[in-house]
Amino acid sequence: MRPVVPAAVLFMAACGSPQPPLVAAGVEVTRPMPGRHMSAAYLVLANNTDGDTRITRVSSPQFASVQMHETTIEDGVARMRELEALVVPAGGSLTLERGGKHLMLMQADDVGKGVTLHFHSGDTLVLSVDYPFPEERG
Amino acid sequence: MSPGKLIVAAVLAAALAAGIVLALRSQSPAVPLHATVLEPPAALPEFDLVDHNGDGIGRSAFEGQWDLVFFGFTQCPDICPATLQVLAAAKAELEDRGQVPLPRIVLVSVDPERDTPDVMSRYVGYFGDGHLGITGELAEIRKLTDGLGIYFRKQATGADDYTVDHSAAVLAVDPAGRFSAVFGGQHVVENYLNDLPVIMEAG
Ligand SMILES: [Cu+2]
Numbered sequence: 001m002r003p004v005v006p007a008a009v010l011f012m013a014a015c016g017s018p019q020p021p022l023v024a025a026g027v028e029v030t031r032p033m034p035g036r037h038m039s040a041a042y043l044v045l046a047n048n049t050d051g052d053t054r055i056t057r058v059s060s061p062q063f064a065s066v067q068m069h070e071t072t073i074e075d076g077v078a079r080m081r082e083l084e085a086l087v088v089p090a091g092g093s094l095t096l097e098r099g100g101k102h103l104m105l106m107q108a109d110d111v112g113k114g115v116t117l118h119f120h121s122g123d124t125l126v127l128s129v130d131y132p133f134p135e136e137r138g
Numbered sequence: 139m140s141p142g143k144l145i146v147a148a149v150l151a152a153a154l155a156a157g158i159v160l161a162l163r164s165q166s167p168a169v170p171l172h173a174t175v176l177e178p179p180a181a182l183p184e185f186d187l188v189d190h191n192g193d194g195i196g197r198s199a200f201e202g203q204w205d206l207v208f209f210g211f212t213q214c215p216d217i218c219p220a221t222l223q224v225l226a227a228a229k230a231e232l233e234d235r236g237q238v239p240l241p242r243i244v245l246v247s248v249d250p251e252r253d254t255p256d257v258m259s260r261y262v263g264y265f266g267d268g269h270l271g272i273t274g275e276l277a278e279i280r281k282l283t284d285g286l287g288i289y290f291r292k293q294a295t296g297a298d299d300y301t302v303d304h305s306a307a308v309l310a311v312d313p314a315g316r317f318s319a320v321f322g323g324q325h326v327v328e329n330y331l332n333d334l335p336v337i338m339e340a341g
Contacts, residue, residue, distance in 0.1 A: 030215065040215035065296065071216050073323040077289055078217045078306040098220040099324065105215075106299060 019048040022088065022119070022127045029115045029131045032108045041103035041117060043129070044095050047088040055086040057120040064107035066117070071099050080104070168336045172321060172329035175337065179316035183285030185278050190262055190271030192255040199270075200315040204241040204338050206330075207309040209288050211249030211302050212261040218245075221325045222265045225308065228330035230266075237335055241310070246282065247273040248290035248304045286317055310334070312341040 027043040047053045058066045068083040086101065088094040096102050103117070114132035118125055182197050189195045206225050210218035225243045233240055245262055247253035250273045253261075258271030273279075283290060283305075290304035310319040319337045321329060 030219065038213050038215045065299075067295065069216070073217075073306050076305055076307055076322055077303055079293075079303045080214075080216065080295075080301050082295065099217055102216055104295075106296075 021049045022047055022053055024127060024129045027129055027131050029105070029117075029133070031133055032105075032111060037106065037108050039105045039108065039111075040098075041105060041115070041131075042096050042098060044093055045086070045088045045119075045127075046093040047090060050090050052090050053088040053126060054121055055088065055119050055126065056084070056122055058086075058103055059118045059120065060105060060116055062109050062111045062115050063105040064109065065105075067104045067106065068101070069104045070101045073099070168339070170319065170333035170336050172326075173310065173319045173333045173337060174322070175319045175340070176317060179312055179314075179318035179341070180286075181316050182311065183281050185282045187272050187274030187278050187282070188255055190255050190259040190273075195272060197315055200311050202313055204239055204313060204341075205244050205270075205309075205311040206241045206334075207244045207246060207311055209246045209248050209283060209290065209304050209307075211247055211304070212253050212257055213249065214301070217306065219265075221306070221308065222262075222269075224325045224327050225330070226265045226269075228327045228334070231327065231331055232334065235331075239313075239338060241334065241338070242268060242270055244270045244272060244311075246279065247271070248279065248283070248288075248302050249292075250274055250276050250279055310337055310341075 023046045025044045025046065027041070029041045030039040032039045045053075045055075055068070058068060060066050068086050069080050070083055071078060071080050073079075083101065086094060086096075094101070105115070111133075114130060117129045117131070119127040119129070182200055184197050187195050189199070208218075208221055208225065210221065212218075222243065222245065229240055229243060243262075243265070245258070247258060253273045255271070255273060258273050262269040262271040282288075286309060288305045288307065290302055292300050292302050294300050306323050306325075308321040308325060309317055310321070312318040318341050319333075321333070
């Protein structure tokens with residue numbers, strides 16, 4: 001017979017471990033290709049708080065420069081522009097994806113086996129994400 | 139029914155079935171749903187550039203096979219690799235389906251300053267075998283892009299870095315070296331799977 005867990009215990013457990021305010025999912029960082037010093041990062045940011053989270057800076061120990069970008073296609077022309085901030089709405093999410101908003105990682109140092117991304121809101125570090133590169137194929 | 143009559147009936151049935159198939163085909167001629175076809179196709183302008191091996195290349199390189207031509211640059215981190223991945227995936231899927239002929243994938247650099255043949259070689263090779271990279275003198279690249287209505291322009295992203303705004307279109311060039319169709323903005327594998335066989339059949 002399965003043990004029955006009193007509802008009160010579940011409730012307490014839920015209270016005891018509140019969800020982190022900002023969560024990253026579906027992280028993908030392109031490996032800088034041969035002869036290139038730029039790559040891009042894509043992910044979904046979820047905001048579990050009841051206030052918007054405004055990310056004003058992203059940094060990475062593996063790259064000298066990280067910019068928040070948006071690719072737009074207007075009149076058939078692809079453009080990439082720097083964004084001042086990424087806003088993750090209260091209780092909602094923000095998707096960084098190919099051909100849309102993304103992180104541009106520039107001037108790679110030795111990226112080695114993976115990339116770490118630090119998301120800042122003003123002077124506060126709000127999220128740190130470690131992304132290990134998948135094993136090379138073949 | 140005698141054996142002779144049976145054969146006649148079978149032949150008539152087969153002919154009727156074939157007629158129905160033909161009628162259905164002519165009722166709904168296959169048309170590209172996503173690409174815009176140029177009527178008539180336009181000859182490519184003359185140009186004098188180099189391929190990813192550093193060998194001279196001109197307009198005649200586009201003769202003899204279908205080409206899917208994209209204009210981009212190797213430092214482009216977002217839309218260029220995404221587009222080339224879509225084209226390579228579409229070609230692989232068409233090959234699996236037994237499509238003949240298959241198009242060659244061509245990347246023309248809009249950043250020849252950084253895209254040397256060596257850089258282009260490693261870059262196009264990353265997306266598979268048989269792709270062609272083209273680079274060279276900026277003025278010669280302009281001859282090609284201006285002649286095809288392709289726009290590009292350098293944009294600074296920092297003190298000593300830049301990106302290049304560029305047309306997102308993919309052009310289909312027929313085996314006579316003529317620009318014959320264009321795929322616009324958002325590139326999706328399905329669009330190529332549907333339209334390429336139709337375009338290549340008609341051309
Ligand atoms: Cu970018």
